[in-house]
Amino acid sequence: MDWCPLIMRETILNSDKHGEQDLSAAFPERRAFLKAGLAGYGLLLVGQAEAAVPRVRTAARIVIAGAGAAGLATASRLTQRLEGAKIILLDRRKEHWYQPGLTLVAAGLKPASYVVSTTAEYLPSGVEWIEERAAQFDPEANRVVTDSGRVVPYDFLVVATGLHLDYAAVEGMDLQLIGKNGLGSVYAGPEAAFATWRAMSDFADGGGVGVFCRPATEMKCAGAPLKYAFITDDTLRRRDKRGKAELIYASNNKVLFSVPIVSEKVRMLFQDRQVKVQYEHVLSGIDPGRRVARFRTPNGVVEQPYDFINVVPPMRAPEAVRNSPLRWQQGVWANDGWMEVDRHSLRHKRFANVFGVGDVAGVPKGKTAASVKWQVPVAIDHLVASIEGKVSTASYNGYTSCPLITRLGRAMLVEFDYQDNLVPSFPGVIAPLEELWITWVMKTMALKPTYLTMLRGRS
């Protein structure tokens, strides 16, 4: 998951009154969050005290599947809101990755260690961590079965399993080859991101053809592939090798970004930076030895030679969710098994005691850390209200944000909602479609600390 937000999709979103009503409710906290970051560089923080929420006493047994950004933020928030609850976190992985930082690693600005920490560092006291993966969801019986066969019953379930990077769906792709022979893939993890930097740096020295793409599925931070094309362009220019390179961005559909106004801005920037665009090109296979990528297009499969490529794999819900009743049964999110949740409450549409947050949620936007930041408090509010026998009015409007890097040292702060509206936190101050240093400063200085406070439930 990246901090950045951008989900490219062809689904036409329904604008509804509910979404419009969300705006006023969601903005104050979002603004507080960004202002907290901005205050780091001297801007005024406008503080406003709000009353603390009393904790709710309960003996409920709550299971959180997944200890990534969404899972840990959920655990922290639950411990703040509840007293006496049995909270269980399921995840086998001990490492925690600050995924929004992967782009900076792949840009050669940060070491791989910049994004690596441990789950244990953020585990709230009172939460039981079972170091096993949720392998099977049985919402009819209110239980989860782990990969060791252990049965974990629950009263409430929060699914935060993240997503599956389906590299196997790209024929010929071999993760072991990342960093070699011009093959890069920023998403595969900290070491892969650093290996991608090495491959990109070699390309920036030698020139040739650089190919960038994105999958036809929903994905983490759809701005990330665009960012990496811009970063590569800038790296070439800084080494005075731009004239020796041809950069090609292959988009899966007819746009560069799901939000039309942002898509058009990126098109203009690509034109300015002389990045060629090929629309309706979906990466289907790769021959790392010959350095040839194969793209599925309306006119059949075409081969594209490259000297450097950033492979972005198709992304789907993890197998355990995909094979469970929790998945969408029909519609655009059914094929890849995303979780069937209400887009405003994050509550499962058929199992009222189940919530889905983060990447796994089958909602129009939101596979970013910024989305997690705004989804988790809403889902928790509904969950706690259910415990109390009340009804929550909290609502998530699809807000997400992306510091879209357009060169090293500048980025555009793109913020939008379910309806593709731009929702700038600082209208008239930080223009959403302007390449600014202040946005870059936010990305490099303030976002990681802000992300970590989110994990701890402190922002």
Add this chain to the structure above:
Amino acid sequence: MKEFEPLVFLAVFQEMLGPLLWIMLLLAVGGVAAFVLLFVREKGIDSRRLVRAELIGLLGGVAALVLMAKVTVSGFSDAGGPIDWLLVGLVWGTGLAGTTILAYGAMGWRRLLGRN
């Protein structure tokens, strides 16, 4: 959604700076306190000392910009709009003001303690 914003602000800075946050806060509070105490004790501002402190402050402003550039792997040459120039000014201004106050206090107390 129920938060006390200054606490969020503090939490972010704690994550950003770690123990350095408290050292910087102590330095800021101590520096201002030293300045104020000096002002009270001397019953006014020593203009010659202030000018010397401001000259040092100019370098402090530059140091703040250099530090900012290092941390963000960028520089004020990346400024792309009015808000960026405002940010450059704020960083420089903060460095200037902070260093001036510290330098003024340090020089004044050094003289006072030396006299005693």
